[in-house]
Amino acid sequence: MSADTSFAKRSNRAAILFLSPALLFVFAFVAYPVAYAGWLSLFRWDGASMPVFLGAGNFVRLAGDAIFWQALIRNILVALSAIVLQVFLALAIAYCLVRIVPAFSRIFLFFYLVPVMVSEICIGLLWRFMYNPYFGLVNAGLSAIGLGGLKRGWLGESETAFTAVVVVMSFTYLGLYVLLFVAAVRNVPESVYEAAEIDGAGDFRKFFSITVPMVWDAVRANSLLAIIGSLKTFSLVFVLTNGGPNHASEVVSTYLYKMGFGSFEMGYAAAIGFAQMVLTALGAWIAFRYMKRIGAGAGAWS
Amino acid sequence: MRLKRLLIAGAAAALAAMPASAGELSFWHAYAGQQDKVEFIDFALGEFAKAHPEVKLEVVAAEQSAYKTKLNTAMASGNPPDVFYTLPGGFLNAFVKGGQMYALDEELARDGWRDSFLESAVSQTSKDGHTYAVPVDVDSVVFWYDKARFAENGWTVPKTYEELLALAEKVKGEGLVPFSLGNKDSWPATFWFQYLEMRLKGSGVVSAFVNGDPDATLGAEATKAMEKLAELAKQEYFPIGFNGMSDQEANMLFLNGQAAMMLNGTWQIGASADAPEGFELGYFAFPAVAGGAGDQSDVLAGVAASFGVSQKAENKADAVTLLKFLTSREVMTKYVELRKTMVTVKDATTETAAGPVLYDISNKLMKAAGHLDPFYDTAMPPAATNIYYTSLQGVLDGSLPPADAAKRIEDALRAK
Numbered sequence: 001m002s003a004d005t006s007f008a009k010r011s012n013r014a015a016i017l018f019l020s021p022a023l024l025f026v027f028a029f030v031a032y033p034v035a036y037a038g039w040l041s042l043f044r045w046d047g048a049s050m051p052v053f054l055g056a057g058n059f060v061r062l063a064g065d066a067i068f069w070q071a072l073i074r075n076i077l078v079a080l081s082a083i084v085l086q087v088f089l090a091l092a093i094a095y096c097l098v099r100i101v102p103a104f105s106r107i108f109l110f111f112y113l114v115p116v117m118v119s120e121i122c123i124g125l126l127w128r129f130m131y132n133p134y135f136g137l138v139n140a141g142l143s144a145i146g147l148g149g150l151k152r153g154w155l156g157e158s159e160t161a162f163t164a165v166v167v168v169m170s171f172t173y174l175g176l177y178v179l180l181f182v183a184a185v186r187n188v189p190e191s192v193y194e195a196a197e198i199d200g201a202g203d204f205r206k207f208f209s210i211t212v213p214m215v216w217d218a219v220r221a222n223s224l225l226a227i228i229g230s231l232k233t234f235s236l237v238f239v240l241t242n243g244g245p246n247h248a249s250e251v252v253s254t255y256l257y258k259m260g261f262g263s264f265e266m267g268y269a270a271a272i273g274f275a276q277m278v279l280t281a282l283g284a285w286i287a288f289r290y291m292k293r294i295g296a297g298a299g300a301w302s
Numbered sequence: 303m304r305l306k307r308l309l310i311a312g313a314a315a316a317l318a319a320m321p322a323s324a325g326e327l328s329f330w331h332a333y334a335g336q337q338d339k340v341e342f343i344d345f346a347l348g349e350f351a352k353a354h355p356e357v358k359l360e361v362v363a364a365e366q367s368a369y370k371t372k373l374n375t376a377m378a379s380g381n382p383p384d385v386f387y388t389l390p391g392g393f394l395n396a397f398v399k400g401g402q403m404y405a406l407d408e409e410l411a412r413d414g415w416r417d418s419f420l421e422s423a424v425s426q427t428s429k430d431g432h433t434y435a436v437p438v439d440v441d442s443v444v445f446w447y448d449k450a451r452f453a454e455n456g457w458t459v460p461k462t463y464e465e466l467l468a469l470a471e472k473v474k475g476e477g478l479v480p481f482s483l484g485n486k487d488s489w490p491a492t493f494w495f496q497y498l499e500m501r502l503k504g505s506g507v508v509s510a511f512v513n514g515d516p517d518a519t520l521g522a523e524a525t526k527a528m529e530k531l532a533e534l535a536k537q538e539y540f541p542i543g544f545n546g547m548s549d550q551e552a553n554m555l556f557l558n559g560q561a562a563m564m565l566n567g568t569w570q571i572g573a574s575a576d577a578p579e580g581f582e583l584g585y586f587a588f589p590a591v592a593g594g595a596g597d598q599s600d601v602l603a604g605v606a607a608s609f610g611v612s613q614k615a616e617n618k619a620d621a622v623t624l625l626k627f628l629t630s631r632e633v634m635t636k637y638v639e640l641r642k643t644m645v646t647v648k649d650a651t652t653e654t655a656a657g658p659v660l661y662d663i664s665n666k667l668m669k670a671a672g673h674l675d676p677f678y679d680t681a682m683p684p685a686a687t688n689i690y691y692t693s694l695q696g697v698l699d700g701s702l703p704p705a706d707a708a709k710r711i712e713d714a715l716r717a718k
């Protein structure tokens with residue numbers, strides 16, 4: 001018994017020793033900045049003069065700031081689009097790659113992954129060229145198929161700017177989810193599909209009644225990834241439209257950046273960042289809980 | 303999170319760059335990235351090392367947009383460099399308000415240093431009668447066009463705003479874009495608003511707000527200027543999707559000949575360096591607006607950069623020596639030659655160094671101007687600039703009524 005406890009103690013000590021570098025980094029680069037941002041959000045500070053204590057002033061202002069709420073709604077729209085256009089589309093593609101054209105799955109997978117491997121800034125700049133109203137590929141393509149009337153200044157008009165950005169986001173991250181789902185779909189036992197085929201199930205039926213429920217855990221994890229990524233998205237919006245025109249494609253992170261490093265309202269920017277963190281955590285938690293319930297339901301049906 | 307990390311990184315960089323003992327100076331500048339900037343600073347610092355071997359410089363360079371954040375962070379963390387490059391206007395005033403800038407009044411009064419600068423330039427780096435930085439270069443805004451193109455089509459340079467609109471209509475009739483504009487980063491459209499406001503109401507409107515003049519107002523003219531701007535966009539005189547295009551993309555349209563004119567700063571001379579064969583860059587002043595209360599000869603021209611000394615600098619004598627050297631006529635003439643930009647030091651913008659177009663602007667247009675009005679967006683406090691930018695995008699986009707935009711900007715300027 002005593003030998004056991006001393007072993008436990010010893011291994012505890014070793015575990016703490018091995019974990020300490022990571023803990024140190026987490027503290028220095030996560031815990032401390034978060035706490036500091038929380039503290040800073042109570043002040044008005046232009047970065048140069050002495051901070052002025054405001055109490056909850058920044059949060060009161062935030063609550064009444066229409067631009068912030070519109071930006072947040074856009075973040076939520078990005079998240080919803082990500083679940084449909086990234087996660088579920090990726091699952092469908094993964095099914096096709098694994099079940100329908102397995103011979104080409106590797107080469108297709110490679111192409112889907114290219115945008116994931118390129119930096120977001122480069123993707124953004126490439127798409128800026130594609131969207132250029134005068135020599136861009138998008139307008140040229142529309143003319144080529146006889147839809148010249150649909151030509152727009154995609155990134156520069158408030159009606160289209162946000163949609164144009166969402167398209168780029170979906171294109172960029174789709175490959176990542178395809179990769180993750182291919183692994184999950186491959187793990188579904190062949191025998192289940194064989195049984196379904198004997199019963200005369202087609203690809204649609206197999207996809208919805210076998211693949212989706214069998215990989216539901218992966219769907220849940222990937223949706224969570226997509227939601228978190230969407231709520232803090234920054235670089236693509238920043239490069240493509242900088243949140244413009246007149247906040248038409250503003251998301252929370254670009255608004256934070258503008259307030260912090262455009263207006264030098266550091267305290268208010270910290271308040272935005274703090275609110276964003278809390279809302280992201282909350283959103284992720286709700287989504288996770290909700291999908292768990294659906295998952296349990298789906299399991300019961302199948 | 304991202305913000306905090308940037309702050310920490312910046313603070314760490316500031317700490318690393320700080321140790322300045324006697325005979326040592328830390329010097330931060332933003333002459334990085336672009337070839338002409340690097341050439342200039344290498345020349346200037348090389349010459350300084352030869353002339354003053356007793357002063358050791360600890361030089362930190364950053365690219366313009368990153369520099370602003372970097373300097374702000376260093377100032378905020380209480381570890382400012384001794385001598386540094388800074389933008390005039392709202393950016394500098396924030397440091398002045400925080401008591402971080404050393405007033406150079408005494409040194410400027412000595413040996414005619416102050417008289418070596420254009421007075422209008424020094425006033426842009428002064429606040430409440432004290433000068434906190436020495437101005438370096440001046441940019442002014444004019445209409446640019448391709449002379450060869452205009453001659454070929456029989457277009458003539460407009461003298462009045464009506465003529466400008468008539469010309470725009472003619473250009474549009476040819477299937478071309480009259481005015482190139484890439485307003486993604488919002489500053490290019492400010493020139494249009496500011497010139498219209500200057501012509502309609504007069505110069506010094508925003509400066510009055512910044513100087514705390516209780517009678518300061520944009521006036522009903524601001525709404526009128528915004529209406530004219532909205533009209534230009536509605537008539538499709540700007541490129542398609544201009545609010546999403548960058549200034550470089552707009553410049554491409556201009557140099558390719560897809561757009562006929564461009565309202566832009568004197569940096570357009572450098573930006574037109576790789577224009578296609580046969581392109582002949584010319585300029586004309588913003589035309590007179592009939593019935594406008596402003597002096598119709600006024601020019602939008604502002605100090606683009608300046609050098610200041612930190613209040614905390616231990617070695618102010620050496621710091622001033624460095625500033626005097628950088629703003630000497632020899633160094634500044636080299637600046638004009640390398641960067642094709644006008645400078646604030648009198649007689650340094652020589653014809654040989656500047657080239658014919660820039661020399662003409664400096665010697666004729668600017669000399670004949672009733673007033674030189676500094677850029678609104680840099681003169682304003684940063685928070686107001688942000689609102690100014692988005693309001694202009696909204697008016698051009700048709701999503702914000704002109705009167706609301708004018709009110710938003712006026713309110714932002716009044717807020718303290």
